[in-house]
Amino acid sequence: MLTADLYFSFRSPYSYLAVGRYRQLAETSAVDIALRPVYPLAIRQPDFFERNHPNWLRYTMLDMFRVSQMEGIPFGPPRPDPIVQDVATRTIAADQPYIRRVTRLGQAAARRGRGLAFAAEAGRLIWGGAENWHEGDHLAGAAERAGLDFAELEAEVAADGEALDEEIAANQQALEDAGHWGVPTLVFDGEPFFGQDRIAMAKWRMEQKGLSKR
Template sequence: MRRTVDYYLAPQSPWTYLGHERLAALLRETGSAVRVLPMDLGKIFPLSGGLPLQKRAPQRQAYRLLELRRFSEALNIPLIPEPQYFPVAGDPAARLITAVALHDGDEAAMRITGAVLAAVWHQQRDIASPALLATLLAETGLSAARLDDSLQADVQARYEAQTQAAIDLGLFGSPSYVIDGELFWGQDRLDFVARKLRA
């Protein structure tokens, strides 16, 4: 049976970056479908007990950096734990990914998502910049019109609906993968995602 992964993400998340290409490979291997669903963690965190990074306790912030380095090395995925443009507003990129999914499909949305994530965590580029988002569209072979599309009311409504769906499902962090109603939170749960997709 061909399954679909509902892929809820925040485009500024390092954990989403660490899992993105591995998820893409898993989808190809298993012939699974995906729905790319950016969500607004700024609305989700207050409802789920989450805190923005700068409001977390110092020991939690320090351990996060340790874990980022640990996973980067273990997975052989290049990552700069404290990039120049972070923290960064994720909404512009989230709306762009949503616009691409709407107009070009989820395969294209996976491409632009990967480019956005790498821009933050490997290339130290500012994903809140419209100019940079336009460059990423060009680099991934997507229409420049998607930047204007991302500012339209229908895309904003879809982004808000995705966020509400995440809230309704009880999601609380990025990345979250939902398969047949079952939640898998975090890139370190991709082994369980693989088991589900291969079953």
């Protein structure tokens, strides 16, 4: 059994566009892909988007929609955005209840070896068009579909949030130690593969290392 780590942000559309395909790879091939959630750049570097080229946002919007169309992946703007931000000023709010909750849930799921499944299910809610994905039983349903007890996850997030955040910070450091900084990045055998367009290449490398079907 081969092993790999997938560094993932619940706010990253490209992470969402990649995670389902990585989940399918892990379910059909002899590779264990461990989810390593990280907080998004909007949290770690609030001025990142202000420093980008003016064309960055327009191009990114165009590209992520066409990727979803080409791959047949449901896609729609998140409602609400996992990041609380003033649209007019682009100011990132100090309090970030949505992204902190879902990222901690993702790390709690990763502790149980079900992080990849949870990220795929929750990502589909956030980026697949579910309105008010953070309310009601949306996330509970995602957890159930991922084979997890949501009440148990919620209790762990409430009781162990600081330790979960330390693990999430360690994930970010491990990503940087592996040679990259962005998501989605799969690290296999010490080699980083950044972007949703590197999945075939990552699989090719795994096949060189003996990847087989389950």
